[in-house]
Amino acid sequence: MAPTKIDQGTLIILDIGRNVSKTEGKGEKSFFESARECTARIIERKIISQGKNYLGIILLGSKKSTGDFKYIEVFSELQTPTWQMIRNLPDQPTKAKGNWFDAIIVAANHYMNEVSGVKIMNKKIILMTNFEAASYVDREDIEKVLVGFKESGLEIDVFGPDIYSENNKNEDLELARELVEGTNGTTTTFDFIMKYLLFHKKKVVNPTPWNVDLSIGPNIKIPVSAYIRLKDQPVVKNWLASVRDPVTNTASTTEGIMKNKIFVNSENQSVVEHSEVIKGYCYGQEIIPFSECDKSMLYESGGKSLAVYGFTQEDNITWQCLNGDGLSYVFGQKNDKKAQYAIRCLAECLHELKLVGIVRRVYNNGNAPKMYALMPVIDPNFICLSMVGICFKEDIKSIAFPPLNLKKFATTDEQVDAFKELIKAMDLTKAYDEDEFDDTEAFPIAECVSPSAQYVLDCIAFRAMNPGKPLPPPRDDIMMLFKVPPLIEKRSRDPLEKLKNLFELKKVEVRTRKKQTVPEMDIENVAKSDNNENMDDMPKINLDVYNKPNxxxxxxxxxxxxxxxxxxxxxxxxxxxxxxxxxxxxxxxxxxxxxxxxxxxxxxxxxxxxxxxxxxxxxxxxxxxxxxxxxxxxxxxxxxxxxxxxxxxxxxxxxxxxxxxxxxxxxxxxxxxxxxxxxxxxxxxxxxxxxxxx
Missing domain, CATH: 1.25.40 (Serine Threonine Protein Phosphatase 5, Tetratricopeptide repeat)
Incomplete structure (x- = not known):
């Protein structure tokens, strides 16, 4: 049986010894607290990303030992990360001290001997220690370990101390630098890595192409592949339903509530057999039956296709005509040089002639057809076609506004210059530094995270660790995404005041129609006809005549x-x-x-x-x-x-x-x-x- 393919394996060596229990100052975190928080954040991020990852934890300075290696414990073997790993992390440091170099050897042996049935593509060891406990390692041992790590593809990362600091003369830091540089690893401080782990990361997936023939006329067919470039997707695609046991207060995914679907006649409340039910559609308040024989009258869109209906000027396709839930890039199919050359030639011709292609797309058999616009993409790295949905006529609402070229709407040069000053002051490319040579952009495209998505993922992580507690409000890091950068707010203050003085705005009062009050009518003297046999036995209501109030x-x-x-x-x-x-x-x-x-x-x-x-x-x-x-x-x-x-x-x-x-x-x-x-x-x-x- 072929081994299971795992994208990345991570072994975290967490130092919980006596050497990491001290705090540098009053009110500051100890190295142990920072390392535990960083470990929990790494596990949480790997769980939420839902990637094919394995993660394990090795405790350095533990009271237990692994073989001949004292005070080193394989706390959690390599496996799919779970919330229980975070719950089981030690809360307090111990009084023992372990050898960090021995811990790396234990981690390497765990990769080689303890993991079976899987193939890990990228192997990583993350070391979190302050190197205050001496390792007593010889130079020859370091060289032998480096040779073995390079052959097995192991990567050593060091989180926590600054191993490149010139003020620290610790020999263990020099050995750690050799391990990091020799395995092409990384090193960073807790402050920097926590900023990197501040927001949740999307699951990295390989793009799946949609292969089809691009038809142009009856004779031309170009094999193409469409890749999704942008798409509106939910934060969590698949929710695993579970039932909570009220006695044990635990959730189970193997148990559920049995449901039975029956059809009931609304007139006599009798149960109708499934075989006697005819499907129908509601048209207003009327139900139109739809039997099996009516299926032959349904519209058939045909099989999977992408057909060009024609070409039009790019000015005819405005942003109001675009719809759909994403954008796709169309390339010639892989390993087909003729198709790639044809798509490149088509894109260059459309760009030169300023044209756009209109295509009919059927995603698969039985799917409804949709219309798309094929537009050229000229990039220094590639040339292709972009495909985005366009509206049908009934989906477009044409709204005509009154003309603004009237005297009362005319603007002065001073007003136009004031708006130019405001636009210049609110330039996002210089949002955090007044130095004109340093362009630090705020809210960069394709890099700014979604606040709503981050809050949903935060709530999932909080509920997993704190069942039964109310959800917290969004953290300050998320709320900062809604605020204007301080430098832009400062620069735009004067231009805004200038605009307020140049444009005298009058508040428009929206008139609302008030309901007319009808005077109350007294209902009195309800009498029955006693002596008149021809009159029905019905109550008589005497209404007072309405008179205009004084x-x-x-x-x-x-x-x-x-x-x-x-x-x-x-x-x-x-x-x-x-x-x-x-x-x-x-x-x-x-x-x-x-x-x-x-x-x-x-x-x-x-x-x-x-x-x-x-x-x-x-x-x-x-x-x-x-x-x-x-x-x-x-x-x-x-x-x-x-x-x-x-x-x-x-x-x-x-x-x-x-x-x-x-x-x-x-x-x-x-x-x-x-x-x-x-x-x-x-x-x-x-x-x-x-x-x-x-």
Whole structure:
């Protein structure tokens, strides 16, 4: 039987002896605490990455011994990393001291003799000790070990002390340097490695190609392979369901809840046999049956294919037309030089002619066809085609906005320069250092991790180690990804203040329609007919006749002019009265069913007369918005009544405070802003009226 292939094997030599128990200063961690934390983080990362890795732990300075090697214990053999390894790590150091060089020999022997049935591609030994316990190793032993490690492919890494420090004259550090350099290993301090282990890493997988023939016309077929470049994927793809035993409080993946699926007739609550059930689809509130014989009428997309439908200008494919869940790169199939040359030639031609290919893709038999755009990728290292999904017509919503080339939207040179200063100040390539020669970019593309994914993985690790406890909030390292770099915040402070002074923004108040309050009706005198035999024995309800209340609180729709005068006499501010008057007129028009708008236009003329006496801006602004709303609802019949009823804007000749010198001045602006169709998806007038009545 062929051995199982393992990508990487890691043996961690963790020093727990007396020499690592001391702390350098008050409140600081000891070497043992830092090494234990680093070991736990390495195990956690390998578990979450779900890679084909083996991991083992050897304790240096343990009370137990392995053969002739004293105070060295194989604490955990090479195996798939588990959460139990972290739980079993020792909490306190011992009083013994072990030889770190002997521990490396034990680790090498464990690789050679104790692991069977697997083939480890990359073998690594991580040593965590402060080298304060002397090893007493001869130079000849080091050379012999190096020769054996090179032949077996072992790599020695040293985490913790700085073995290249010039201040430390320890001879063991020199021996450790020789081992690291002789096996092409790495060395780093705990501070640096913990920053590297700060975020979880994705599982490294070999890309799997999607092989198909790229068809161009009836005669040209190019064997190609499509590789996924970017794809939206869940944080955890496969969840292993388990059931927790309430007695032992342990989870089991071999036990589960037995489920039985039955079909019940909703009319008589009887059980229906599976053979008598016909599948169907819900179309609105109606169920359409779909039998086996109807399957012959289904649309067949055909087998796996990638066919070119044609070519179009690259300007026709905008970002609004792109969709899908990722991006793929298309190459000629491996070991087929003719196909590779053909794809390279096609990509160069598309790039030179500024064209894009439109292809129909069927991933596999029975899958629905999708349309994709083939775009050239010209890179110094390779030339290929990129493939990304495009929308169908019904998926595109064309939204037209009013033109901005009007005088009131014109910007000055000073305003444009202010925005340029802000963009320059918020340059992410110089986010952490003011030195113009040092470009330290913040949030680099393809390197910035997802905060949500990191928090989900943190929660998984926390729940594995702390079952039953509430999940913690996101740690500070994750929350830092949401914050603006301090240097950019400092540089952009002055440009932002300058923009605030140059652009005077007015807060737009969104008007909300208030529900009309209906007076409560008393239900009294429920009586039965006693002496009348022809009357049904039904309760009689006497409703009080509604009378207008003596106290008026706001302008209503029954008699808005009288309500306006009453509230004005009581001293209610004109600003509130004008607003209530406009809302009442709108309700009178939009809620009208008989087509008689006399009362509404009388109230509108009275509203205009009152504003001529005081401030015409209230009426003019309201009338402009009201006309636009009528236009949006396509109530052109009411718009035509404005000129017949002589309802128009208050001009400057009537009141000096008005900004309208001519009645047609605002109508031109109104036409320019409302001429384009705002969207292809239009809402009927009946639907709008329905919402107004709610």
């Amino acid at each position: 106290k008026v609180y706001r302008v209503g729709t029954i008699d808005p002019i009288d309500d306006f005068n009453t509230l004005k006499t009581e001293g209610k501010p004109l600003q509130e009265l004008y607003k209530e008057m406009g809302e009442a007129i709108e309700n009178m028009i939009f809620s009208n069913f008989d087509g008689n708008y006399d009362n509404a236009f009388k109230a509108m003329l009275y509203y205009r007369t009152e504003c001529v006496k005081s401030d015409p801006s209230y009426y003019n602004n309201w009338l402009r918005e009201f006309k636009m709303e009528l236009h949006d609802r396509k109530k052109n019949n009411i718009l035509n009544m404005f000129s017949d009823r002589k309802v128009d804007f208050i001009l400057k000749e009537e009141n000096d405070k008005s900004t309208f010198e001519n009645a047609d001045e605002d109508s031109q602006l109104y036409e320019m802003e409302t001429m384009p169709t705002l969207t292809e998806v239009s809402i009927s007038t009946e639907v709008n009226d329905m919402f107004d009545e709610m």
